[in-house]
Amino acid sequence: MDAAAVHKRKRPEEADPSAGELDLSAADAVEVLDLRAAKRLLLAFERRLRDNLEARMKYPDDPARFADSEIALHAETDRLRLLAGAPELFPDLVPIGLASSLASLLTHDNVDLAAAAASLLADLTDSEDPSDLAAVQALADALVDANALDLLVHNLSRFSETDPDEAEAVHNTLAVLENLLDLRPNLADKVCGGTKLLRWLLSRVKAREFDANKQYSDRVKEETERLDSLDLEDLEMDDDERYNRKLEAGLYTLQLIALILGHIWHSGNSQMRARVELLLKQNKLTKQDVKSILEEYHDNIGDLDGPEEKERAQVRTKEIIDAL
Missing domain, CATH: 1.25.10.10 (Leucine-rich Repeat Variant)
Incomplete structure (x- = not known):
């Protein structure tokens, strides 16, 4: 839309x-x-x-x-x-x-x-x-x-x-x-300490309520494993079509959540990192779950805004992935 x-x-x-x-x-x-x-x-x-x-x-x-x-x-x-x-x-x-x-x-x-x-x-x-x-x-x-x-x-x-x-x-x-x-980037402390965003993000990852008809499994990493159980119609799609289907089904929201969590981690604040890890654990998630989503996002960044913007977005995302 x-x-x-x-x-x-x-x-x-x-x-x-x-x-x-x-x-x-x-x-x-x-x-x-x-x-x-x-x-x-x-x-x-x-x-x-x-x-x-x-x-x-x-x-x-x-x-x-x-x-x-x-x-x-x-x-x-x-x-x-x-x-x-x-x-x-x-x-x-x-x-x-x-x-x-x-x-x-x-x-x-x-x-x-x-x-x-x-x-x-x-x-x-x-x-x-x-x-x-x-x-x-x-x-x-x-x-x-x-x-x-x-x-x-x-x-x-x-x-x-x-x-x-x-x-x-x-x-x-x-x-x-x-x-x-x-x-x-220094807003990470304010976002985590002054709002309820972090808890909402992680509860949202766990809830997985993307829409009424397409709910994803209990763990974030299963988004990237979902292709193993695609039906015949899905198997006939090319890679771009599969990826767009996943975006429409809620992967876009997951990517934004993972990016925000990544920014918070990348800020380097030890207290914020400890809080992220604690809340991940409470939701039966790990940093690797977040990285899996970011890696797929990184690999699929398009060049709609030009090659320079694509490179900038990929470099920024890679820095976040490496920090995790």
């Missing part, structure tokens, strides 16, 4: 009048998005967020009275995705509320909007160009200051993976956490 399609509410077909004369079409967005345009995007989003919260407070028992403002807020949230193409603007947008406003959206009572925030943050924190690293780190730092770590972890328990859209929200939430740990 496209990360931009995590929410279920139907978007309005007409253009939003709050956009003014700014042309933000997909074809022209990268060219026209200067700082002035980006600020207008952010201010329009904040206005929609404020209007929606005010409507909810005024009519808490009458959803029909704030439904339109919710649809408008969804649309503005989607428009903010254009900022992912201009990370160099983040340091100028953070002081006027980029991180704090998105952190606020993570707390929204409408789970679809909280999911939209996670999807947007997954895009904004995904740093591919080394020249943009400092700018994306500025956003990461501001998100931490805005308590986004706690909010992201809390939302993991809000989303139900039996719903495909909310399952995608779990993926996006884990992706944001993995991105933040990649940007700021």
Whole structure:
């Protein structure tokens, strides 16, 4: 599923009048998005967020009275995705509320909007160009200051993976956490010590509730052994098709979990490592279980974002594997 399609509410077909004369079409967005345009995007989003919260407070028992403002807020949230193409603007947008406003959206009572925030943050924190690293780190730092770590972890328990859209929200939430740990490795201590993420990750590995029809076995390493019991249809697939089938069945979530655990281990904090090992043992898992998933992930990293990004991702993953 496209990360931009995590929410279920139907978007309005007409253009939003709050956009003014700014042309933000997909074809022209990268060219026209200067700082002035980006600020207008952010201010329009904040206005929609404020209007929606005010409507909810005024009519808490009458959803029909704030439904339109919710649809408008969804649309503005989607428009903010254009900022992912201009990370160099983040340091100028953070002081006027980029991180704090998105952190606020993570707390929204409408789970679809909280999911939209996670999807947007997954895009904004995904740093591919080394020249943009400092700018994306500025956003990461501001998100931490805005308590986004706690909010992201809390939302993991809000989303139900039996719903495909909310399952995608779990993926996006884990992706944001993995991105933040990649940007700021020293966050491992804060993630482990200040949130319930570590215990959730390991209980999630054990529970293996990827969807209603495809549950994996009790141990993480059996993901890579699953091909031994594939049916005839599976045996007729090529390697890429088999791997994609596994991703769809839940391996993608496992990989994100393994990457986050790997980042925590790679941080080198002896107390955090001891806690990881203890929780692994309590869940009848080992570091090798985590490594097995990371090794398969490493071997299947594609070059969709170019050969340089593929190499960077492989080097980073290999460092985590070696640390384990």
